Amino acid sequence: MKSDLKLVNVTKRYGETVAVKSINHHFRSGSYACLLGPSGCGKSTTLRMIAGHESVSDGSIVLDGRDVSYLPPAKRGTAMMFQSYALFPHLSVADNVSFSLKMKGVDATKRRTRAMEMLELVDMAKLGDRLPAQLSGGQQQRVALARALITEPQVLLLDEPLSALDPFLRIRMRAELKKLQRETGITFIHVTHGQDEALALADEIVVMNNAVIEQAGPAREIFDAPRTAFVAKFIGAHNVIALPEGKVALRSDAIQLTDAQAAQLSGRITAIEYQGTHVALTAMVAGEQEVTVLLTDKEFFGAPKETGEAIGLAWDARSAHTLSA
Amino acid sequence: MTAETDTPTASSAAPAARAGRRLPAAMVAWFQAAPLALVLGAFLVLPIIMIVIVSFWGATEYSIYPAFQFDNYEFLFSSPVTYKVFFNTFKYALITWAATLLIGFTVAYFLAFHVRSLTWQIALFLLCTIPFWTSNIIRMISWIPFLGRNGIANSTLISWGVIDEPLEWLLFSDFSVILAFVHLYTLFMVVPIFNTMMRIDRSLIEASYDAGATGWQTLWHVIVPLTKPGIMIGTIFVITLVMGDFITVRFMSGSQSANVGRLISNDIGLLQYPSAAATAVVLLVTVLLVIGILLRFVDIRKEL
Numbered sequence: 001m002k003s004d005l006k007l008v009n010v011t012k013r014y015g016e017t018v019a020v021k022s023i024n025h026h027f028r029s030g031s032y033a034c035l036l037g038p039s040g041c042g043k044s045t046t047l048r049m050i051a052g053h054e055s056v057s058d059g060s061i062v063l064d065g066r067d068v069s070y071l072p073p074a075k076r077g078t079a080m081m082f083q084s085y086a087l088f089p090h091l092s093v094a095d096n097v098s099f100s101l102k103m104k105g106v107d108a109t110k111r112r113t114r115a116m117e118m119l120e121l122v123d124m125a126k127l128g129d130r131l132p133a134q135l136s137g138g139q140q141q142r143v144a145l146a147r148a149l150i151t152e153p154q155v156l157l158l159d160e161p162l163s164a165l166d167p168f169l170r171i172r173m174r175a176e177l178k179k180l181q182r183e184t185g186i187t188f189i190h191v192t193h194g195q196d197e198a199l200a201l202a203d204e205i206v207v208m209n210n211a212v213i214e215q216a217g218p219a220r221e222i223f224d225a226p227r228t229a230f231v232a233k234f235i236g237a238h239n240v241i242a243l244p245e246g247k248v249a250l251r252s253d254a255i256q257l258t259d260a261q262a263a264q265l266s267g268r269i270t271a272i273e274y275q276g277t278h279v280a281l282t283a284m285v286a287g288e289q290e291v292t293v294l295l296t297d298k299e300f301f302g303a304p305k306e307t308g309e310a311i312g313l314a315w316d317a318r319s320a321h322t323l324s325a
Numbered sequence: 326m327t328a329e330t331d332t333p334t335a336s337s338a339a340p341a342a343r344a345g346r347r348l349p350a351a352m353v354a355w356f357q358a359a360p361l362a363l364v365l366g367a368f369l370v371l372p373i374i375m376i377v378i379v380s381f382w383g384a385t386e387y388s389i390y391p392a393f394q395f396d397n398y399e400f401l402f403s404s405p406v407t408y409k410v411f412f413n414t415f416k417y418a419l420i421t422w423a424a425t426l427l428i429g430f431t432v433a434y435f436l437a438f439h440v441r442s443l444t445w446q447i448a449l450f451l452l453c454t455i456p457f458w459t460s461n462i463i464r465m466i467s468w469i470p471f472l473g474r475n476g477i478a479n480s481t482l483i484s485w486g487v488i489d490e491p492l493e494w495l496l497f498s499d500f501s502v503i504l505a506f507v508h509l510y511t512l513f514m515v516v517p518i519f520n521t522m523m524r525i526d527r528s529l530i531e532a533s534y535d536a537g538a539t540g541w542q543t544l545w546h547v548i549v550p551l552t553k554p555g556i557m558i559g560t561i562f563v564i565t566l567v568m569g570d571f572i573t574v575r576f577m578s579g580s581q582s583a584n585v586g587r588l589i590s591n592d593i594g595l596l597q598y599p600s601a602a603a604t605a606v607v608l609l610v611t612v613l614l615v616i617g618i619l620l621r622f623v624d625i626r627k628e629l
């Protein structure tokens with residue numbers, strides 16, 4: 001099933017405010033994409049425009065070669081899974097799942113069979129007769145997934161699907177999401193503001209900030225080679241350092257400690273934080289900049305340091321990425 | 326065995342001693358419930374018991390006397406007037422209910438789902454309540470010059486050429502009675518329905534559209550079921566108000582139609598208290614039965 005999704009100059013304005021500013025992106029068919037960004041950057045708005053729950057102010061949304069910008073939600077080939085799951089409280093789990101079939105006028109026995117198939121897929125077949133209020137958060141989420149998938153969408157849109165779950169369940173559910181995506185081959189577009197979630201799940205990460213896409217690419221590319229200071233900071237585990245040759249992003253685990261003479265930068269340790277497998281040193285270097293160095297516990301305890309000690313920092317030139325902004 | 330049973334007894338002695346100085350939990354609950362129970366007992370339960378007692382009394386043309394006889398009920402159930410009047414009461418209740426539900430649901434739906442800003446919602450909602458700043462009677466009577474034979478409605482229709490003769494059924498008819506009821510009681514439908522609608526999660530509606538439902542399908546399969554508790558509360562308000570009313574029927578029908586309330590008020594006017602009490606008891610039981618049946622359909626507890 002081909003289901004390439006292209007955003008062409010998609011813009012959303014609410015009066016004066018621009019929530020999404022002329023973004024272009026190509027979501028490849030069958031990939032797991034994460035829209036990542038801080039609160040208010042326009043992720044949900046983008047997703048809702050793709051779903052058809054928000055009109056586009058400008059530009060177009062092209063799914064599988066077809067401009068769907070002005071089609072109603074159900075005619076687009078997309079399905080949305082809502083953040084709070086939005087299960088119908090008055091309908092049983094099975095009726096929730098088969099709601100779209102009922103709207104199409106499919107007869108009751110066929111609806112039931114299809115609903116049970118979908119519930120089987122998310123491992124919820126046993127609870128088909130319960131009401132949503134009688135389910136746990138994780139179970140509700142599976143039902144919401146089944147309800148979205150029963151429409152056989154080409155693209156599944158998920159708005160912060162894991163944020164209502166506790167941390168333990170979140171990690172389990174994200175593994176299941178990934179598995180489900182692989183099995184169904186449907187394009188998933190998943191909105192999140194957690195970089196760990198994006199890194200764990202996504203084939204492709206689209207980092208948004210201030211209504212625009214800052215950088216898009218495979219997860220490893222985003223993490224290894226952030227192009228802007230914003231991306232480097234947001235994705236975490238990076239230092240953004242202003243050097244004479246310009247701003248660079250430097251992974252904190254790519255920095256070694258050396259003696260002051262051989263160092264590219266020197267400074268003084270201001271904090272030491274033990275993190276179990278790693279130890280994070282924070283040093284103040286020239287120009288009042290803070291740099292974090294992540295050492296493995298073996299490295300650190302092999303040559304322990306004290307707060308206030310002078311240290312030199314060195315790194316391989318290839319790990320420093322010059323930033324464009 | 327003994328050692329095991331001894332220990333809990335010894336340790337439970339201390340809390341028991343402490344509790345002795347305070348009131349037992351059950352007593353506290355009784356005291357907390359007492360004020361409301363007393364008020365309801367004195368002003369609701371006692372009068373009803375009185376009415377039930379009096380309904381078995383006897384009456385002559387000029388006096389009433391304590392007794393325990395079923396004459397009042399026998400007379401009530403054997404008189405064709407009773408059935409006619411009860412039928413009328415149900416007719417008013419049913420038609421008024423249907424009209425207030427239709428109008429109330431539409432108004433509430435508009436307020437809840439089409440008015441976007443909260444300020445406007447509050448403003449329009451207050452607008453709905455403005456008529457209630459005057460008394461029921463004034464609002465009712467103000468219909469009379471409007472609907473009368475030479476009233477505004479008739480003269481306007483004649484001047485537009487819609488009709489040649491004044492419409493007789495506009496005033497002092499079932500039409501005017503029901504019109505007044507609808508006017509008086511629609512707000513009692515709007516408020517609870519609006520209240521439930523405001524609690525419906527908006528993403529449910531988007532989820533419905535996402536599943537391919539049309540606007541009407543969403544209304545029927547999502548909004549109406551979720552609004553049922555509000556509809557039920559409004560229904561109970563309207564039904565009880567209409568079934569207990571007598572003044573609206575008297576004014577708006579020009580004393581030409583009767584409902585149970587008027588039957589009771591006539592009896593009271595003739596000082597036939599036992600007969601009025603018996604009718605009141607039958608009306609009360611009827612209304613309670615209706616509410617009982619309604620409550621079987623919808624669980625309103627989660628609304629309260």
Ligand SMILES: Nc1ncnc2c1ncn2[C@@H]1O[C@H](COP(=O)(O)OP(=O)(O)OP(=O)(O)O)[C@@H](O)[C@H]1O
Nearest residue numbers: 014017018019038039040041042043044045046193
């Ligand atoms: N209905 C609306 N009217 C006016 N402004 C809106 C509306 N919806 C969103 N916005 C604005 O658009 C911008 C983007 O909102 P959006 O919901 O897409 O953010 P988000 O990236 O999903 O944030 P979060 O992570 O907090 O959910 C925000 O500045 C928001 O205030």
Ligand SMILES: [Mg+2]
Nearest residue numbers: 043044045159
């Ligand atoms: Mg959002």
